[in-house]
Structure formats: C-alpha cells, structure tokens
Amino acid sequence: MPTTITRQSPAQPKVTVPATLEEALDRAWLSQALADVSGGAAVTSVEQVEVIRTVATKVRFAVTFSGSEKRHGFCLKGLLDVDEMTARGGPTCVLEADFYSKVAPTIPDMRVPECVSAVIDREAQQAVIIMRDLITHGARFCSALEPFSADEALQSLTELSKLHARSGFLGGADWIRPRAAELSRMTYVTPEMLQELLDGPRGDNLSPHVRDARRLVAAMKELAARDGQRRQFMIHGDAHAGNIFRTAEGAGLIDWQLLQRGGWAVDLAYHLNAVLPTQVAERDERQLLREYLAMMRGHGLEMPDENEAWSQYREAAIYGFYLWSITRRVDPQITVQFTDRLGKAVTRHESHALLGVV
Structure with missing residues (x-):
C-alpha cells in the first residue's frame, strides 16, 4: 500500500494538545500519541529533523520505539509557540484533523499524507495531527x-x-x-x-x-x-x-x-x-x-x-x-x-x- 494514501482513520488518543515544540517532541507525550502505531511500545528516542514555521508549525522528526532500533519518520502539524491570540486556536485547526479522521478514509484513491494520530480538543478548538514523513519516502x-x-x-x-x-x-x-x-x-x-x-x-x-x-x-x-x-x-x-x-x-x-x-x-x-x-x-x-x-x-x-x-x-x-x-x-x-x-x-x-x- 503506498504510504501516501490514507485508508483508515487515524487514532484519536485522549491526550493534551501540546502548545510548544518542546511539549510536542516530549518522549512521554509521543509515546501516548503514537501508541496505536507502536503497539503500545514507548518512544525511546526523538530526533528533530526540520521545523517549518508559518501560522502553524510543521516539525519533521524521527523516533525509535522500545524493543527496536528502527527509525520511524513523522511530521507533526499544530499551533506551537504562538502568540496569545493565535494560541486560542480556531475551527480551522479542528477542521483539518476532522478531514483526516472522517473524509480521507472515504476517498482511498486520493493522494494525501497518511495521518496516524489526530489529537483534538474541541472545547478549546485546538488540534495537532501527526502524519508519516513523506519526504523520507521520496516525496517533494x-x-x-x-x-x-x-x-x-x-x-x-x-x-x-x-x-x-x-x-x-x-x-x-x-x-x-x-x-x-x-x-x-x-x-x-x-x-x-x-x-x-x-x-x-x-x-x-x-x-x-x-x-x-x-x-x-x-x-x-x-x-x-x-x-x-x-x-x-x-x-x-x-x-x-x-x-x-x-x-x-x-x-x-x-x-x-x-x-x-x-x-x-x-x-x-x-x-x-x-x-x-x-x-x-x-x-x-x-x-x-x-x-x-x-x-x-x-x-x-x-x-x-x-x-x-x-x-x-x-x-x-x-x-x-x-x-x-x-x-x-x-x-x-x-x-x-x-x-x-x-x-x-x-x-x-x-x-x-x-x-x-x-
């Protein structure tokens, strides 16, 4: 199955939406956010690969899970280290998470990143998504x-x-x-x-x-x-x-x-x-x-x-x-x-x- 096609809904772990890059790359938080991918294994190492900041932040990173030395590449997107007004979130943050959770699985032939985890706080209108890192698979x-x-x-x-x-x-x-x-x-x-x-x-x-x-x-x-x-x-x-x-x-x-x-x-x-x-x-x-x-x-x-x-x-x-x-x-x-x-x-x-x- 091509890694660029989403065929199932991402996990929606009940964890806090991170507000900073440091929180997003915390091993304990990632262990919970990626538990569905790892089968419950803890994250043992995190390597930051690239950070792209616009209104939202995209951070490419690689992790290893307990019991294996294999590196897994991901890209997290969210409102990280932003000003107070931006940090209030908004419907567009949740909308994108809902796209990957609800819409993308219904269009399996449309080429989109594979989203593996969507962390959503609807009350606060905050969300982050974690996708497979397409660049490691040759995407540009x-x-x-x-x-x-x-x-x-x-x-x-x-x-x-x-x-x-x-x-x-x-x-x-x-x-x-x-x-x-x-x-x-x-x-x-x-x-x-x-x-x-x-x-x-x-x-x-x-x-x-x-x-x-x-x-x-x-x-x-x-x-x-x-x-x-x-x-x-x-x-x-x-x-x-x-x-x-x-x-x-x-x-x-x-x-x-x-x-x-x-x-x-x-x-x-x-x-x-x-x-x-x-x-x-x-x-x-x-x-x-x-x-x-x-x-x-x-x-x-x-x-x-x-x-x-x-x-x-x-x-x-x-x-x-x-x-x-x-x-x-x-x-x-x-x-x-x-x-x-x-x-x-x-x-x-x-x-x-x-x-x-x-």
Whole structure:
C-alpha cells in the first residue's frame, strides 16, 4: 500500500494538545500519541529533523520505539509557540484533523499524507495531527511560488476531481461549511482595510477597477449568493502550489484547513490561476477545464456543458483574488504574486461584469 494514501482513520488518543515544540517532541507525550502505531511500545528516542514555521508549525522528526532500533519518520502539524491570540486556536485547526479522521478514509484513491494520530480538543478548538514523513519516502513538496506547467496542473486537477466526486459525503456533514458565503459576510477586514491592502504592492500591476475594494466586496457577495444556489461540492478551498506535493506516483494534496462546501468552479479557478503563470493560464486554462469536466463525468457525475462551465469558472476567479487580497499573515512575496496572478485572471475573465458589479 503506498504510504501516501490514507485508508483508515487515524487514532484519536485522549491526550493534551501540546502548545510548544518542546511539549510536542516530549518522549512521554509521543509515546501516548503514537501508541496505536507502536503497539503500545514507548518512544525511546526523538530526533528533530526540520521545523517549518508559518501560522502553524510543521516539525519533521524521527523516533525509535522500545524493543527496536528502527527509525520511524513523522511530521507533526499544530499551533506551537504562538502568540496569545493565535494560541486560542480556531475551527480551522479542528477542521483539518476532522478531514483526516472522517473524509480521507472515504476517498482511498486520493493522494494525501497518511495521518496516524489526530489529537483534538474541541472545547478549546485546538488540534495537532501527526502524519508519516513523506519526504523520507521520496516525496517533494512544492513551494508556494513554484510555477506549474499545464501538465503538472492536470495532475493536481486529477486529485481535486477525486475529492469533488465524493461530494455525497456532504449529506449530514454540516461541519463542512460554505466558506465563500462566510467570507463574504466577514467583518474583521473592513472595506477601508481592504482598500489599504490593495493600494499596497500586491495591487501594483492591477487596474484601478480591479483593485477597488468596494467592487471586490460586492463581487464576492454576489459570487457567494450564486454559488450557494448551485450544486454543492466538497472542495479544498486553498489549492495553491504550496499545498501540493509530488511523488513518483503523481501529485498529492495537503493543508485542509479551508475544506469547504461550494461550487466546483471555486476550486478550479483558484487552483489554475494560482499555480499557472498568467501566460500559461491564458493559453491552457480552457483545455484544462475540458479535461476536468471529462474526469468528473468519468466519475459518474453530471456536469454543465462547456459554455456554462466556462461562465461559472470566469465568475469564480473572484474567490481566490478576494482570499489573497485580505491575506495579511503570509510572506509578502507570496501574497503579492498570488494577488497579482488572481487579479489578472479577474481582469481577463471580466469577473466583475459577469457578476453584475459595475
């Protein structure tokens, strides 16, 4: 069985969610968190391999268990050593743990990391997940700024189609929320704040009409309204290059903190225009849309005809542009590139006009 495919639910040990890197790599804590993997054997050694800090921390580490000298590589993800506000957690932490616990086992052919343990505190809205270390098995994680070719984008579209095709899971899964609708109603970034962000470097190469916060907010509200009336799919919601990995078997998806229900076009327009350089997207996106529609029909789903699908895709470009326009806690270089690519997609597709925003 390939180590990159999740086929069963991770253990959910009743242990405290660690708040620091030191706590997360404590041998006694790991012995409990990994008891399902080790058969109850204690962790005898821990070696920190790599620490990657963004909002959440990812730490690659290796352990040995009592009775064996074999090293086992893992990657833990959680909010470690963060400020007081971030340490309060939030629904996205638990959402990702629930994806690996509840959703991934139902899509065994979708390539995702194998999660072996999910430690969840629902009351505090805190969670950490422990996955097999894909890098030790030859995987390579793409960087957020890595440009994709059309063929590479087709590989990741294949994985997204597997997720979308299992959208029957949404029945009774109210915990998977309509994120686009919720974003359109959020108030923590005011129009004035958004305009200030768009007036900065991220909007330098965009027209005044596209970097107009009032028009963007109105377009996002209209997109959310239309999207909510369409068939709902289970979508990734944040499939940029930094959330893709590659193995000899193909591409895979990580980072499920924005898992949501919404129109398929939201995922497609965001993904293609985030990973493809603008010139490549202009040339190849319509053909990639055709390929995606064929995949979905191959999964047994009815999809709109190409013209209607193209119209939905063009409207949906607003989602990714809005998401990155309001982003504040990411490397500015990444924010500028994504806002620029997605803003140019909005310009090219006349998304505002399609949504009736003048």
